[in-house]
Amino acid sequence: MAIRPKSYKYATSVLWTGEKKGALTVAGKPPVEVATPPEFKGHEGIWSPEDLYVAAVNSCIMTTFLAFAGRAALAFQGYESEAEGLLEFVDERLVFTKIVVRPRVTLGPGADRAQAEEILHKAEKNCLVSNSIRTEVILEPTFG
């Protein structure tokens, strides 16, 4: 196992604000309210840790795609992606067993669909959040 010396640090804080709610902060960025979701006796309409986890995977695949697509000069015009995480009891503990990520890439004139698909799969494989989790990430791309 080779570890290069270069590393990065990411710090976030959470402050309990009462009931099952808190305020998430990262220095220099807008705060995000967080709460236990309703299905675990929490609150409606507020981002939950579960949402943040699925969003981290979904957005990491997008940003990694943007980096690789830029380097490859892929002619794409749009990107949107739905991700659905499945939380199940495994050996009596709740675990995200899989996240299905469904990116839809709108290609420009002259874009190579096979190349776009290859870049998407490369993005999923190299996404640093995917690399850090046990949850299976299943990519189901479509092209417009």
Added chain:
Amino acid sequence: MAIRPKSYKYATSVLWTGEKKGALTVAGKPPVEVATPPEFKGHEGIWSPEDLYVAAVNSCIMTTFLAFAGRAALAFQGYESEAEGLLEFVDERLVFTKIVVRPRVTLGPGADRAQAEEILHKAEKNCLVSNSIRTEVILEPTFG
């Protein structure tokens, strides 16, 4: 491996909005802007996938603590927590190798510090995000 039939689904979407930016949405919740961070040629002042990942762990430990502390009728008056994720190159791929979570629990009169510490460790062990990741989560609690 026993899987109970009960399960939960969490869906989020991300829409590319140009440059290295996107809009994250969950039905019925406020949107969150997301972007590649500056160290990977992105943008300042916007939540990154890396931030979301560390925030998911940090907030999950808080909400799990709130559930267990409620059940145990722990007399606590405050909770805040800083979490720092370390992203390193492992075998040429970026991976979150560890997240240090530093909750500070303010105890009320008559609260048992040993009980609070036990509940915190139980929260980390049962946090469904911790359960789903490879990243090592290190809990360093303090009490006020």
